[in-house]
Amino acid sequence: MSSDLVARLRESKSSLSNDSDSLNQVADAIQLLEAKVERYENALEMIRDQTFEHSNSPRLIDQLWHFVRWTKSVARDALEATNTREKKGSGSNRK
Numbered sequence: 001m002s003s004d005l006v007a008r009l010r011e012s013k014s015s016l017s018n019d020s021d022s023l024n025q026v027a028d029a030i031q032l033l034e035a036k037v038e039r040y041e042n043a044l045e046m047i048r049d050q051t052f053e054h055s056n057s058p059r060l061i062d063q064l065w066h067f068v069r070w071t072k073s074v075a076r077d078a079l080e081a082t083n084t085r086e087k088k089g090s091g092s093n094r095k
Contacts, residue, residue, distance in 0.1 A: 002030055
């Protein structure tokens with residue numbers, strides 16, 4: 001898309017050399033920006049692919065399962081502690 005614009009800028013020559021130089025500078029700047037954008041897009045794709053690979057790593061999966069087991073254990077302990085407090089509280093109320 002912008003390569004057409006760059007070609008038109010380079011082809012349109014005016015009688016003043018300053019305008020011609022300005023047009024060439026603009027065309028060069030556009031090409032430089034396009035190259036940078038392409039490089040950044042490629043880098044982002046690599047980062048995205050690496051993130052996906054890391055998200056499927058066995059170590060991460062093991063860590064997640066450990067976290068799930070730990071969370072269940074903490075929840076179980078909290079429920080048991082609540083139940084024992086309720087039993088103690090209801091036993092003293094019966095007296």
